Amino acid sequence: MRSIQDFGDTTYQKAFLLKRVADIFFLEGEIDRSLEYYLLSEKADASSLQPKLHFAMFMAHQLGAFKEAIDKCNQILSAAKSHPFEEAEDEFGSDYYAAKVAEIKQFCEAEIAGK
Numbered sequence: 001m002r003s004i005q006d007f008g009d010t011t012y013q014k015a016f017l018l019k020r021v022a023d024i025f026f027l028e029g030e031i032d033r034s035l036e037y038y039l040l041s042e043k044a045d046a047s048s049l050q051p052k053l054h055f056a057m058f059m060a061h062q063l064g065a066f067k068e069a070i071d072k073c074n075q076i077l078s079a080a081k082s083h084p085f086e087e088a089e090d091e092f093g094s095d096y097y098a099a100k101v102a103e104i105k106q107f108c109e110a111e112i113a114g115k
Contacts, residue, residue, distance in 0.1 A: 015045035
């Protein structure tokens with residue numbers, strides 16, 4: 001059986017596995033552990049915006065942490081706008097991230113306004 005350390009420099013795969021572990025902890029009701037693993041996922045693939053986007057979606061849709069999700073979205077949008085990039089084989093382009101962030105922020109703002 002392989003462990004997360006076995007993935008070495010394969011940052012995308014490591015980040016994905018850490019995200020899945022975070023999801024499992026959430027399903028088991030271990031919110032703090034889930035958050036810890038989402039942060040580890042971000043660190044595992046720090047150059048990608050994808051783990052950050054997953055974390056923002058998790059905070060918005062699973063936790064209902066709307067303000068925190070908006071903050072994470074603002075970080076993503078800032079990075080995508082300051083260094084625009086095209087879609088690649090293993091990464092979405094900055095336009096994709098900007099569009100997804102807009103969706104998440106709109107959802108969060110609607111939820112906040114409805115409370």
